[in-house]
Amino acid sequence: MNRVAVIAGASDAGAAAAVRLARGGFDVALVDTDPTGFGETARQVSETGRQCLALEADCADTTSFERAIRAVGSGLGNPAVLVTGVPLGARAERSPFLEHHVGTVRRRLRTLFVCSRATTTPMARRKWGRVINVGLATETGADGWRDAQTVLAGLIGFTRTLAVELAAFGITANYVAPLACAPNPRPRLRTAGDDAGPYAAGVAHVAEFLADDRASAITGQGTYVAGRPDRPRLQTSNGKRDSHVSH
Numbered sequence: 001m002n003r004v005a006v007i008a009g010a011s012d013a014g015a016a017a018a019v020r021l022a023r024g025g026f027d028v029a030l031v032d033t034d035p036t037g038f039g040e041t042a043r044q045v046s047e048t049g050r051q052c053l054a055l056e057a058d059c060a061d062t063t064s065f066e067r068a069i070r071a072v073g074s075g076l077g078n079p080a081v082l083v084t085g086v087p088l089g090a091r092a093e094r095s096p097f098l099e100h101h102v103g104t105v106r107r108r109l110r111t112l113f114v115c116s117r118a119t120t121t122p123m124a125r126r127k128w129g130r131v132i133n134v135g136l137a138t139e140t141g142a143d144g145w146r147d148a149q150t151v152l153a154g155l156i157g158f159t160r161t162l163a164v165e166l167a168a169f170g171i172t173a174n175y176v177a178p179l180a181c182a183p184n185p186r187p188r189l190r191t192a193g194d195d196a197g198p199y200a201a202g203v204a205h206v207a208e209f210l211a212d213d214r215a216s217a218i219t220g221q222g223t224y225v226a227g228r229p230d231r232p233r234l235q236t237s238n239g240k241r242d243s244h245v246s247h
Contacts, residue, residue, distance in 0.1 A: 163220030
């Protein structure tokens with residue numbers, strides 16, 4: 001098995017997962033609209049003795065993302081693990097227009113489709129693969145929670161369908177989302193460290209577990225991670241991404 005992980009839409013959570021997977025023996029490719037901000041991540045991956053590529057691509061565009069995956073194949077080998085980050089909040093500019101809201105949702109869910117289609121074919125040939133879809137919370141509060149449910153519902157439905165379709169090929173598909181966005185959060189005991197750790201660290205921990213052979217029987221499932229969510233880098237009007245743009 002080629003131990004190569006692709007991190008698509010590499011937010012802070014994706015970067016943390018990249019470093020954790022590298023420590024577990026994976027070479028890593030970071031694919032994002034603007035990969036220039038991941039120098040520190042590449043350095044940490046290199047310190048583990050693994051290789052790291054940072055590639056520019058639109059993860060919602062088939063041609064752009066497939067070009068990046070071909071570059072990954074040439075530089076590192078075919079991917080065995082895919083981690084795709086998708087912002088959950090849908091009203092990027094608080095637009096009053098429904099079509100803008102729907103278009104934003106479609107684009108974010110299309111990222112899941114494009115990334116999985118481009119990477120699971122080589123996984124299927126090897127009869128081994130891991131797809132991990134990560135929901136990235138963009139704000140708190142009642143409005144933010146309701147907006148997040150729109151994308152989260154699509155992410156869950158897509159992941160569960162993918163899990164069924166790919167099970168025969170030895171590929172698992174699971175998702176990770178912020179505990180604050182759980183559709184029906186259950187009351188639980190709180191501990192002193194509940195809100196102290198960043199969401200990114202929790203995502204990295206779950207991704208490391210799901211990529212392990214011990215998790216081969218887990219598919220179509222979700223994990224809700226506590227901790228303060230990191231702010232994903234959202235696309236701006238100039239086509240680049242800005243870590244300071246909020247919903």
